[in-house]
Amino acid sequence: MTDVxxxxxxxxxxxxxxxxxxxxxxxxxxxGFPNRRVEAWRYTDLASQLSQSLTPAGLRINQEQSGxxxxxxxxxxxxxxxxxxxxxxxxxxxxxxxxxxxAKLKPVFARFGPMAPNALVNATNxxxxxxxxxxxxxxxxxxxxxxxxxxxxxIDVADGGHLIRVILVExxxxxxxxxxxxxxxxxxxxxxxxxxxxxxxxHRIEQHADINKPGAHAGLSAIVLKKGKEHSDxxxxxxxxxxxxxxDQQVRTVVDDExxxxxxxxxxxxxxxxxxxxxxxxxxxxxxxxxQAFTKPELEIYADDVKCSHGxxxxxxxxxxxxxxxxxxxxxxxxxxxxxxxxxxxxxxxxDLPEQVQTMLDGKIQEWLGVAGRFDEMVL
Amino acid sequence: xxxxVETIEKVSALAEKYKYGFVTDIETESAPKGLSEDIVRFISxxxxxxxxxxxxxxxxxxxxxxxxxxxxxxxxIPPIDYxxxxxxSAPKSAESRPETIDDVDPALIETYNKLGIxxxxxxxxxxxxxxxxxxxxVFDSVSVATTFRDKLAEAGVIFMPISEAVEKxxxxxxxxxxxxxxxxDNYFAAxxxxxxxxxxxxxVPEGVTCPMELSTYFRINAENTGQxxxxxxxxxxxxxxxxxxxxxxxxxxxxxLHAAVVELVAMEEAEIKYSTVQNWYPxxxxxxxGIYNFVTKRAKCQGARSKVSWTQxxxxxxxxxxxxxxxxxxxxSQGEFYSVAITNNMQQADxxxxxxxxGKNSRSRIIAKGIxxxxxxxxxxxxxxxxxxxxxxxxxxxxxxLLIGDRCGAHTVPYIEAGNASSMFEHEATTSKVSDDQLFYxxxxxxxxxxALALIVNGFVKDVLQELxxxxxxxxxxxxxxxxxxxxx
Numbered sequence: 065m066t067d068v069x070x071x072x073x074x075x076x077x078x079x080x081x082x083x084x085x086x087x088x089x090x091x092x093x094x095x096g097f098p099n100r101r102v103e104a105w106r107y108t109d110l111a112s113q114l115s116q117s118l119t120p121a122g123l124r125i126n127q128e129q130s131g132x133x134x135x136x137x138x139x140x141x142x143x144x145x146x147x148x149x150x151x152x153x154x155x156x157x158x159x160x161x162x163x164x165x166x167a168k169l170k171p172v173f174a175r176f177g178p179m180a181p182n183a184l185v186n187a188t189n190x191x192x193x194x195x196x197x198x199x200x201x202x203x204x205x206x207x208x209x210x211x212x213x214x215x216x217x218x219i220d221v222a223d224g225g226h227l228i229r230v231i232l233v234e235x236x237x238x239x240x241x242x243x244x245x246x247x248x249x250x251x252x253x254x255x256x257x258x259x260x261x262x263x264x265x266x267h268r269i270e271q272h273a274d275i276n277k278p279g280a281h282a283g284l285s286a287i288v289l290k291k292g293k294e295h296s297d298x299x300x301x302x303x304x305x306x307x308x309x310x311x312d313q314q315v316r317t318v319v320d321d322e323x324x325x326x327x328x329x330x331x332x333x334x335x336x337x338x339x340x341x342x343x344x345x346x347x348x349x350x351x352x353x354x355x356q357a358f359t360k361p362e363l364e365i366y367a368d369d370v371k372c373s374h375g376x377x378x379x380x381x382x383x384x385x386x387x388x389x390x391x392x393x394x395x396x397x398x399x400x401x402x403x404x405x406x407x408x409x410x411x412x413x414x415x416d417l418p419e420q421v422q423t424m425l426d427g428k429i430q431e432w433l434g435v436a437g438r439f440d441e442m443v444l
Numbered sequence: 445x446x447x448x449v450e451t452i453e454k455v456s457a458l459a460e461k462y463k464y465g466f467v468t469d470i471e472t473e474s475a476p477k478g479l480s481e482d483i484v485r486f487i488s489x490x491x492x493x494x495x496x497x498x499x500x501x502x503x504x505x506x507x508x509x510x511x512x513x514x515x516x517x518x519x520x521i522p523p524i525d526y527x528x529x530x531x532x533s534a535p536k537s538a539e540s541r542p543e544t545i546d547d548v549d550p551a552l553i554e555t556y557n558k559l560g561i562x563x564x565x566x567x568x569x570x571x572x573x574x575x576x577x578x579x580x581x582v583f584d585s586v587s588v589a590t591t592f593r594d595k596l597a598e599a600g601v602i603f604m605p606i607s608e609a610v611e612k613x614x615x616x617x618x619x620x621x622x623x624x625x626x627x628x629d630n631y632f633a634a635x636x637x638x639x640x641x642x643x644x645x646x647x648v649p650e651g652v653t654c655p656m657e658l659s660t661y662f663r664i665n666a667e668n669t670g671q672x673x674x675x676x677x678x679x680x681x682x683x684x685x686x687x688x689x690x691x692x693x694x695x696x697x698x699x700x701l702h703a704a705v706v707e708l709v710a711m712e713e714a715e716i717k718y719s720t721v722q723n724w725y726p727x728x729x730x731x732x733x734g735i736y737n738f739v740t741k742r743a744k745c746q747g748a749r750s751k752v753s754w755t756q757x758x759x760x761x762x763x764x765x766x767x768x769x770x771x772x773x774x775x776x777s778q779g780e781f782y783s784v785a786i787t788n789n790m791q792q793a794d795x796x797x798x799x800x801x802x803g804k805n806s807r808s809r810i811i812a813k814g815i816x817x818x819x820x821x822x823x824x825x826x827x828x829x830x831x832x833x834x835x836x837x838x839x840x841x842x843x844x845x846l847l848i849g850d851r852c853g854a855h856t857v858p859y860i861e862a863g864n865a866s867s868m869f870e871h872e873a874t875t876s877k878v879s880d881d882q883l884f885y886x887x888x889x890x891x892x893x894x895x896a897l898a899l900i901v902n903g904f905v906k907d908v909l910q911e912l913x914x915x916x917x918x919x920x921x922x923x924x925x926x927x928x929x930x931x932x933x
Contacts (some may be wrong), residue, residue: 103516335850350865353832359860361873364518368847368877376860379868 068096073114077154082120082184084155092149104145107326107358108268108297113240118184118212125159126175147242148216156186158215161201165194165222171418172199177206177213178237187215193225195250200228200418207237207264217245221253223277228256230421235263235432244270252279256415259286260425261296262432270299275309285314285411287425289432290323290355297326304333304340304367314411315346318404319355326358329374335366344374349381349407398442401435462725465695468555468665472584475532477668481505484638487532491607491641494614497621504627504637511631517765517794518823518855521736522699529701531639533666534586548589555663556581559692577657577688578603580644582673584666587642592656599655601685602647606674609645616647620678624707624744624771632703632738632765636672640705643673648683648714657686657913662702664693664724664735670701677707679714681747686717688916691760693725697733699762704739712747712774717755719912720768721920724760729818731790734762741768742798745777745806753780754797755911757920759927762791767825769798772806772834779808782908784920786927787820787852796826796858801837801867812843813905816852817928823855830867837864841871846904848878848897848928898925 074093083089097114098105163169179185193199205213221227233241241264247255261267273282284300302311317325331342348357361374381403389399408429412422430436475486484505488498513521535549578592580603587605596603602613610617627637644660664671679685693700702724708716718741727734737760743752754768770779781797799808808828816822824845830837845854856873878900886896902909902921909917909924 363856372875376871378862
């Protein structure tokens with residue numbers, strides 16, 4: 065018998081005594097980790113992650129307001145793939161964020177990590193938004209060199225609830241971040257997610273949303289900014305399981321140097337889900353000839369009364385727009401920065417982001433561009 | 445009672461829909477059933493092939509034995525028993541290889557007349573058609589006739605069955621066979637390389653514009669027989685050819701396998717226009733019978749500014765697995781793919797294209813229109829890729845799907861892989877149903893529902909049909925209407 069992919073990693077994990085739940089561990093031992101022959105992983109290779117010797121560690125939560133977060137008592141395994149099994153095997157404890165019915169919260173900020181180098185952090189989180197409640201949650205996931213943070217988050221938004229969730233995977237360190245979210249939506253519920261991934265070694269962020277009830281909406285957007293040898297894989301999977309539902313995906317990617325950015329987007333419409341609107345637009349800017357951008361926007365439709373579309377573009381900065389700005393006295397670096405910033409923040413329009421959150425994200429993008437604090441002076 | 449009569453009427457109406465479903469009763473000679481090295485040797489011997497070709501086949505066969513059928517397509521393919529089919533079947537009368545059309549078995553001539561393929565050159569010259577088309581007709585495993593050969597030879601164009609080309613132009617065949625689709629490429633290409641029987645060979649020398657359209661008509665007739673044709677088209681510098689392929693098969697309850705390989709090579713500034721009207725028997729409305737159409741088609745745009753254009757109208761086959769592709773090696777080479785795929789009843793299709801940009805400033809364009817009706821499932825699957833060397837590569841892709849009825853599926857899986865910053869790729873796709881407003885508008889003007897639908901669908905696919913050679917565009921339009929019969933109401 066040949067060893068499954070990542071067998072040695074699992075052996076090390078087992079001998080470190082980190083395995084708390086044998087059933088998912090045995091399941092993982094049988095299947096192994098997904099290699100690149102697995103369609104969903106064709107662009108992302110976990111080989112170097114699995115060659116690491118990591119020390120299991122707990123999730124460190126730094127919440128900026130108190131009282132809303134608690135430990136997640138029900139670390140039920142979710143329907144994910146091998147990485148969810150890994151999480152379940154280690155029994156990673158996570159957070160619980162509950163919004164009571166009818167509550168309207170001010171933006172909530174929470175930081176996770178950073179952790180010790182060479183740490184393997186697993187977390188199973190739960191977010192629950194009550195009927196008619198409204199919340200904006202900003203999660204900032206910190207990086208550390210050679211660490212691996214792996215999480216599953218289950219979200220349910222009850223009837224009429226609305227959750228805006230920003231996941232900011234911060235720059236700094238070459239760590240690995242693999243996060244999966246599984247969302248279920250009630251009647252007229254809304255879930256708007258914006259993933260912003262900056263820097264890091266390997267990031268794979270998956271957003272799965274089941275739209276189970278009429279009138280619900282899922283927005284799964286991302287801003288992906290990568291340079292150096294960074295690798296990002298953003299995966300969406302929207303399933304329209306009820307009629308009269310809508311979804312929207314806006315993905316903007318900027319890749320420089322030798323970075324790789326992947327977007328695998330999915331819209332699925334079940335047979336009896338009529339009157340569906342699903343939109344998806346992914347655009348990638350390539351700033352270097354050694355960068356790579358892979359896009360795979362997928363539609364799978366079994367109902368006929370649908371309007372689904374997707375668009376994808378890959379290209380360099382618009383030469384005409386650059387020329388226009390140069391002609392108006394803006395120097396090349398500023399013009400480029402301005403165009404990239406405008407491009408990257410396009411997904412903001414689809415979200416009703418509080419100003420405070422927008423300003424914070426703007427700052428992060430400008431930092432990434434290396435123009436933070438100088439931007440106004442450069443352009444004006 | 446009334447309902448029962450209606451059902452009977454409906455069923456018989458459906459059965460008549462596929463007008464090419466008849467069987468020609470003709471004496472045939474077949475290889476023993478099954479697949480083995482002996483069968484490969486048998487086919488090779490039947491065709492008096494040189495040693496190198498037999499070795500090539502055997503190498504492919506041995507390679508195939510270790511392969512697994514691809515399962516990544518969104519297709520539900522029942523297991524295929526490769527031992528339960530004949531790999532060679534030929535009309536006895538073709539044994540002697542008729543020299544002129546007059547020597548061809550009248551039963552065969554009659555078959556092709558019935559299919560609307562005229563084999564008599566004089567008829568066409570004297571007839572209403574002003575442009576003539578040279579036709580190579582392949583009946584099961586052999587080519588039975590090729591028209592206008594003399595006229596083409598005058599221009600220096602070689603157009604003949606590939607088995608004849610192996611004898612008469614061995615150097616050309618040996619040089620290019622498998623150069624675009626090697627036997628290691630995929631499961632069905634390996635199988636084809638081992639057991640291919642006939643197909644067309646075209647060679648257009650430097651600077652020659654082929655004086656007429658070339659066409660091959662494939663017909664599967666014998667029962668339990670797979671058809672494995674192999675087409676090879678080589679167009680030298682600054683030459684041009686337009687080639688059309690058509691196909692039909694009798695109506696049967698068993699599934700039959702068709703696994704073809706088509707290889708195109710375009711040199712500097714050469715242009716190949718390859719059109720397909722695929723109308724294999726699609727099976728009945730419950731998905732019984734029909735052809736499995738597992739085809740590998742690929743073009744190598746080798747020379748600078750070479751151009752290959754694929755146009756396909758796919759209406760037949762129970763299952764289609766087909767991705768005509770272009771490898772754009774030459775600088776400023778161009779690839780085009782225009783496709784209309786229609787699936788009805790229980791048909792399944794997973795089809796699309798691959799455009800691989802290697803040469804600088806190479807360009808490609810993809811227009812794919814899919815129509816799903818009944819309980820069918822259809823997937824557009826495409827790849828647009830640029831390597832680091834393909835500076836300035838440019839692609840535009842548009843793929844639209846139309847759904848008719850709420851029991852069918854339409855899926856889109858495009859892969860976009862950009863390997864350098866100066867590549868510019870644009871992709872847009874939509875999925876929707878026939879709009880009620882449009883239907884209402886047509887109905888209001890006195891059209892019945894099926895006419896209205898045919899009109900709307902023809903409008904939807906117009907961009908693609910206009911890429912077809914004129915005579916075939918008209919045919920294709922009718923085919924679109926026929927394929928959708930019974931899909932409304």
